[in-house]
Amino acid sequence: MGRLSGFRVTITQVFRPRVTEKFPQEKRPKPPRFHGRHVLNRYEDGMEKCIGCELCAGVCPAQCIYVRGADNLTDAPVSPGERYGFVYEINYLRCIHCDLCVEACPTEAITETKLFEFSFARRQDAIYTKDELLVDDEGRARRQPWELWLGGEDDETSAWMRATSSSGNAAYENRVAWSGELGFGVREPERGQGGDPGALPAPDQGGVS
Amino acid sequence: MSLEQIPHNFLTARLEDLVQWARERSVFPATFGLACCAMEMMATGAAHYDLARYGMEVWRASPRQADLIIVAGRLSQKMAPVLRQVYDQMVEPKWVISMGVCASTGGMFNNYALVQGVDQVVPVDVYVPGCPPGPETLFHGILTLHHQIRTGELLRRREATGAGAGIQLDQRDGTPSHVQPIPVRRKSA
Numbered sequence: 001m002g003r004l005s006g007f008r009v010t011i012t013q014v015f016r017p018r019v020t021e022k023f024p025q026e027k028r029p030k031p032p033r034f035h036g037r038h039v040l041n042r043y044e045d046g047m048e049k050c051i052g053c054e055l056c057a058g059v060c061p062a063q064c065i066y067v068r069g070a071d072n073l074t075d076a077p078v079s080p081g082e083r084y085g086f087v088y089e090i091n092y093l094r095c096i097h098c099d100l101c102v103e104a105c106p107t108e109a110i111t112e113t114k115l116f117e118f119s120f121a122r123r124q125d126a127i128y129t130k131d132e133l134l135v136d137d138e139g140r141a142r143r144q145p146w147e148l149w150l151g152g153e154d155d156e157t158s159a160w161m162r163a164t165s166s167s168g169n170a171a172y173e174n175r176v177a178w179s180g181e182l183g184f185g186v187r188e189p190e191r192g193q194g195g196d197p198g199a200l201p202a203p204d205q206g207g208v209s
Numbered sequence: 210m211s212l213e214q215i216p217h218n219f220l221t222a223r224l225e226d227l228v229q230w231a232r233e234r235s236v237f238p239a240t241f242g243l244a245c246c247a248m249e250m251m252a253t254g255a256a257h258y259d260l261a262r263y264g265m266e267v268w269r270a271s272p273r274q275a276d277l278i279i280v281a282g283r284l285s286q287k288m289a290p291v292l293r294q295v296y297d298q299m300v301e302p303k304w305v306i307s308m309g310v311c312a313s314t315g316g317m318f319n320n321y322a323l324v325q326g327v328d329q330v331v332p333v334d335v336y337v338p339g340c341p342p343g344p345e346t347l348f349h350g351i352l353t354l355h356h357q358i359r360t361g362e363l364l365r366r367r368e369a370t371g372a373g374a375g376i377q378l379d380q381r382d383g384t385p386s387h388v389q390p391i392p393v394r395r396k397s398a
Contacts, residue, residue: 020259023348028257062310062317093313093326096340116343119350120336121357123328126313148349 027150030114033160035097037115038090039141040134041108041157042182048078048134049109049179050085056101056110064094065101085109088130093123102161108178111158113141117148139183158187225361232276232302233358234264236351239275241295244282246309246341253344253351260348263355272298277354278331279347283311284324296331304358306350307333310340 021028030036041049052069070086078084101110120126125146136142141154158181180186242250254260254268269275272295284292296305307327310316313336315325327333334357337350 019256020262021257023258023345024352027345063319091314092310092338093336094310094316095338096310096317098340116339117345117349118338119346119353120338121334121353123336126336126338146353 024148027117027153030116030153032156034112034114034116035099035160036113037092037118037128037141037147038095038101038110038112038133039154039157040085040088040110040130042135042139043080044180044182044185046137046182047080048084049107050088051079051081051107051109052083052085053106055104055106059100059104060095061098061100062094062096064091065089066091081107085130088133089127090133091127092118093120093126099160105161108158108161111161113157114153115141115147115149118144118146120146135182137182139181155184157181157184229359229361233355236263236265236277236304236355236358237267237269237275238265238277238279239272239295239299240268240270241278241292242281243284243288244309244311246281246312249341249344249347250279250281250308253347258344258348260351263351265351272296273300275299276302277304277306279306279308280312280327280331280333281308281341283309283316283318284327284330285322286324289324289330292327293330304334304354305331306335306337306347306354308337308347308350309342310338313338316340 043049050067052067054067054069057063057065057067066087066089067085068087069083072078072082072084097112099112102112125144132142132144134142141157143149158178161178176186176188178187252258254266260266265277272278276299278292278296278299280292296303305327307313311318311323312327313333315323317340319325324330335350335354337347339346342350
């Protein structure tokens with residue numbers, strides 16, 4: 001048995017469960033607050049949420065966002081505000097997916113999807129313009145040919161925003177402050193963070209606000 | 210005699226396909242982990258994503274045995290000549306993946322210490338975004354490279370631009386301007 005005893009390790013490996021993912025065909029499920037590539041959201045009536053305020057560009061630590069606002073035309077407005085995002089570009093070869101732009105945005109215009117499987121053979125593909133970032137008429141992200149989308153990955157686009165905005169705290173009081181999204185409506189608040197919500201102090205008593 | 214010098218006729222019509230298939234399925238990467246991206250690079254090679262499915266499990270410590278270099282992490286100015294030397298020591302055909310935003314453009318470190326994009330030093334074939342890119346993202350970049358090797362797109366592009374991806378900048382007025390990439394010196398066969 002001496003020369004065969006080394007095979008015992010090999011044979012026991014054969015019967016262990018396989019951990020390897022079939023990656024290009026299947027993906028592992030992403031966490032609900034995963035930071036992927038951005039989308040520019042629209043209201044439920046189809047108006048764009050972006051008002052061209054450039055706060056996202058100002059807060060971006062990598063300076064990867066370029067925004068230029070323009071005044072809305074009174075007869076054909078693009079956004080409900082006074083101005084709208086005329087140019088919106090994100091350079092994905094600079095973006096570090098920190099989500100500071102999502103936190104800075106006053107109108108919840110920019111959020112992040114779960115899509116992280118993309119790579120570029122040409123540098124100019126990496127700069128996403130507003131046409132590529134803006135959601136389509138069903139409120140879904142536009143899928144670029146160099147991205148690998150599988151299934152319904154574009155369902156959850158604003159979980160991180162809802163978890164960190166002031167109304168998304170664990171001591172939730174039955175009233176959401178975020179606006180509806182085209183194709184999805186007003187999203188439900190995220191439940192179950194921080195264990196039992198009753199055990200957490202309210203925001204005005206030193207809790208997380 | 211390299212592949213490009215073989216004349217095309219009915220005997221060698223499928224030879225190019227065969228060679229490109231073999232090149233695609235046996236890419237050996239050189240280890241060039243510079244920063245935290247190297248952790249994700251290791252995770253890509255480990256059991257859950259398992260680069261061995263694509264014939265890439267051997268990470269060569271010697272550049273002379275490798276034909277792909279994955280620049281994983283920020284490239285400092287002092288490291289730049291090292292990268293160029295490692296790249297020059299690799300045998301043709303060779304490919305470069307710029308992994309992560311720091312390697313691709315400098316990312317959030319827009320300062321004097323870092324090279325703002327490794328394509329200033331070596332010709333990059335595939336850019337992988339993310340900080341750091343997850344194993345899925347790197348895998349997607351590797352599959353993009355595989356597709357380009359198999360379709361011969363890189364060979365055609367190198368004939369056109371000399372090497373690498375060829376940086377093209379779109380100016381604001383709409384006129385594209387080509388930035389000439391660093392030419393690769395090739396020994397004449």
